[in-house]
Every structure is written in C-alpha cells, then in structure tokens.
Amino acid sequence: MNRNPPDLVYLSRIRTHAMNQYFTALINQRTSRRTFRPGKLPGHLTEAVSQLLAAHGTGPLGTLIPFRLIDRQDLDNQQLKLGTYGFIQGARYFIAGFVAPASTAFLDYGYCLERIILELTGLGLGTCWLGGTFDRGEFSKAMRLPENQTIPAVTPVGYPTSLRGLGDRIIRLSAGSANRLSWKNLFFEHDTGHPLDPAHSAAHHDQLEAVRLAPSASNKQPWRIFLDQGQYHFSLCRTPGYRNKFLATDLQMVDIGIAMCHWDLAGSEKGLPTRWSVSKPAGFPDEPEYIITANTD
Ligand SMILES: Cc1cc2nc3c(=O)[nH]c(=O)nc-3n(C[C@H](O)[C@H](O)[C@H](O)COP(=O)(O)O)c2cc1C
Structure with a gap:
C-alpha cells in the first residue's frame, strides 16, 4: 500500500482519467501530518477550503455543522494560543466545527470532516484529526462557541513539511499509526x-x-x-x-x-x-x- 504524501500531478491525473477511483486513492494516500511549513496559504486555496467547508456541512443523519477555517494570524485570534500541547508544529490554519452533543451529531461530524479531509488531501494539503490534544477553551473562543454546543475535534491544515518532525514520528510509533487490524x-x-x-x-x-x-x-x-x-x-x-x-x-x-x-x-x-x-x-x-x-x- 502506497502511503507516501500525495503527489499533485498523480492526483490530478487520476482525477481526470479515473474519477471512479479518486477517493479510494485518497483514502490510501492520507496519513496524519503534524509538521507544517509556516506561512500564508495562497488566496485561491483558502477560498477553495472555505468552499469545501460550506459544501460538506450536512451529515447523512441530517446534522448541520458550521465549519470554519481559523487563521491564527487573524486579528481576533492573535491573543489566542490555539494550542495543541506541542503535538502540531508550524500550523497557521485550523478547521473546526461544532454540534449539540448527541450520538448522531458525532457520527455526522466524523463523516463530514473526514470528507473534507480527503478533499484537502487531494489538494496536496496535510491534516491531522485532533480530538484530544487541542486547547478546547481557546478554540471555543475562536469559534465563538454557542452555549450547549461542543467542538468534537479539529484539524490543522496546510502544506506539510516533506519530512515528518521527530514529535510526529514518535506519536506515530506509539499509536502504531501505520498498522491496521486485519x-x-x-x-x-x-x-x-x-x-x-x-x-x-x-x-x-x-x-x-x-x-x-x-x-x-x-x-x-x-x-x-x-x-x-x-x-x-x-x-x-x-x-x-x-x-x-x-x-x-x-x-x-x-x-x-x-x-x-x-x-x-x-x-x-x-x-x-x-x-x-x-x-x-x-x-x-x-x-x-x-x-x-x-x-x-
Ligand atoms: C477522532 C480522532 C481523534 C484523533 N485525535 C488525535 C489527537 O488528539 N492527537 C493526535 O496527535 N492524533 C489524533 N488522531 C490521529 C490518530 O492518532 C491517527 O489517525 C491514527 O494513529 C492513524 O494514523 P493515520 O491518521 O496516519 O492513518 C485522531 C484521529 C481521529 C480519527
């Protein structure tokens, strides 16, 4: 199984010529990325990400999920730490959404954010589901979280560094991330x-x-x-x-x-x-x- 970072030329070729295996290829390609190249994403890319968030904000069980692209350099966010307890390095952007806590809402959240993550993989961007290692208080402020809502998980998004950082490699080893059950x-x-x-x-x-x-x-x-x-x-x-x-x-x-x-x-x-x-x-x-x-x- 090929688990190398996505190659844009390869991906665009399969998107054009073999649409019927595009997502299967992305499912094979995607891995969690925890080290990012710092810096601003080009405007057309942040626009594309925002469109994806709007397009995939309703789950199969009907939950509407307001997703947002958070830029930690935005004025409103500059006072916020948006910490990840050191698990993520160099990320400027995060995606987060919120739901009223309920089993169906958590299912829909997983469904929608994974769909977005796979599309981002297709754009050559790195992501990493974070359900535990992010500062919920700070992200709640950045999202202006309404009462009785929760942020189930977030992901950083950006260009991953070509080599994984040491922290990423250690986390992957300890979680056995390269392995799957049979x-x-x-x-x-x-x-x-x-x-x-x-x-x-x-x-x-x-x-x-x-x-x-x-x-x-x-x-x-x-x-x-x-x-x-x-x-x-x-x-x-x-x-x-x-x-x-x-x-x-x-x-x-x-x-x-x-x-x-x-x-x-x-x-x-x-x-x-x-x-x-x-x-x-x-x-x-x-x-x-x-x-x-x-x-x-
Ligand atoms: C719902 C969910 C929550 C996760 N939370 C974290 C987290 O808090 N911190 C982290 O470093 N990785 C987190 N991960 C990433 C997993 O460790 C990773 O998906 C798993 O080890 C498989 O590796 P892969 O994504 O590279 O295939 C989470 C993944 C999922 C699906």
Whole structure:
C-alpha cells in the first residue's frame, strides 16, 4: 500500500482519467501530518477550503455543522494560543466545527470532516484529526462557541513539511499509526465467532477495505461490521475508559462516522449507493454496541 504524501500531478491525473477511483486513492494516500511549513496559504486555496467547508456541512443523519477555517494570524485570534500541547508544529490554519452533543451529531461530524479531509488531501494539503490534544477553551473562543454546543475535534491544515518532525514520528510509533487490524478482526457474519467470508461480500470488498484503512482516535479502529442478509450492521467496540477520558466529545462515535464516510465514498465509485438506517436487529448482542445499518439493496 502506497502511503507516501500525495503527489499533485498523480492526483490530478487520476482525477481526470479515473474519477471512479479518486477517493479510494485518497483514502490510501492520507496519513496524519503534524509538521507544517509556516506561512500564508495562497488566496485561491483558502477560498477553495472555505468552499469545501460550506459544501460538506450536512451529515447523512441530517446534522448541520458550521465549519470554519481559523487563521491564527487573524486579528481576533492573535491573543489566542490555539494550542495543541506541542503535538502540531508550524500550523497557521485550523478547521473546526461544532454540534449539540448527541450520538448522531458525532457520527455526522466524523463523516463530514473526514470528507473534507480527503478533499484537502487531494489538494496536496496535510491534516491531522485532533480530538484530544487541542486547547478546547481557546478554540471555543475562536469559534465563538454557542452555549450547549461542543467542538468534537479539529484539524490543522496546510502544506506539510516533506519530512515528518521527530514529535510526529514518535506519536506515530506509539499509536502504531501505520498498522491496521486485519479483516478477520473487523468483519463478521452474524456474530464475532464467524469472520466474514470475503466471497460473501465480494461486491462490497472495496467499501470494507476503505473502512479498514480509516483513521481513528489513538488508532483504536473500534468499528466492527456484521453482514446479515445483505445488510451491513456497523457496531462499536469501545475501548474501556476512553469515553470518560474526553467528556466533551465521543471520539469513538466520531470514528464510526469516519468509517461511514469511507464506506459511502468507496461505494459511490462502484455505483453502489447506501441507505443508512438505525434499527437494531432483534437478537443483536449488546457488545459490540450496535450503531447503524448500511442497507445496500
Ligand atoms: C477522532 C480522532 C481523534 C484523533 N485525535 C488525535 C489527537 O488528539 N492527537 C493526535 O496527535 N492524533 C489524533 N488522531 C490521529 C490518530 O492518532 C491517527 O489517525 C491514527 O494513529 C492513524 O494514523 P493515520 O491518521 O496516519 O492513518 C485522531 C484521529 C481521529 C480519527
């Protein structure tokens, strides 16, 4: 699997000649970038980013998400630290949005911001989901966060340095960011005792693989998918203690939203639309936690 930084010529070539694999290629290309070249982005690029934020601000479950591009050099933000506890170096711009805390809103937030992140990857820009290591107080001020709303996660955006900084490399090593679980640990038929036979889901192979490659908080990869009578039930294998670590947000629900986004994008490239529904099948176990069903017929 090619995990090098995006090559613009390569990406524009596939966008022109093979639109039907554009997002699959971006899903393969994207990695978290934590070191950025300082400096202003050209106006046409900040304009393009703003357009993306406006275009992808509604999730599949209907949540409207006001996303904003924050320039830390803007007058209003200059007093703010917009800190990332040293995890991000050199970033001038961040993207943040907010929602009223609810499971569906966290799913939609993951879905929409991942869609934006993949588009930014296509523009040659670097990003990094940040759900834990950003100063919520400062970002809330920059966003003028309304009461009873929360910022589930943010991302820096900018040109990444060609070499990763030492901090980035250490974080990647400790999270095992280059690794993903195998199919037999993630995808099942009926129950976890029966790993999915790929022959039974041949038409949806690329969608499952796109889910497998998705980014997740601390690379926990908490999604589990169960095939049953043509329906793919997405469920969440929660990491013990994780929910209470970040009270303002449900990062593992955001992870499921990201997985849904990858599923939909890979499906759209194959002409396989999905209808999402929330209806826990009778007899579905309590663990992993049922979240949503992808109806593919
Ligand atoms: C919802 C979410 C929250 C994350 N929060 C952080 C964070 O607070 N700090 C950080 O350095 N990385 C964070 N990450 C990045 C993950 O560590 C990274 O996606 C994972 O290790 C896989 O690496 P990759 O993105 O390079 O494929 C987050 C990722 C997701 C999806």
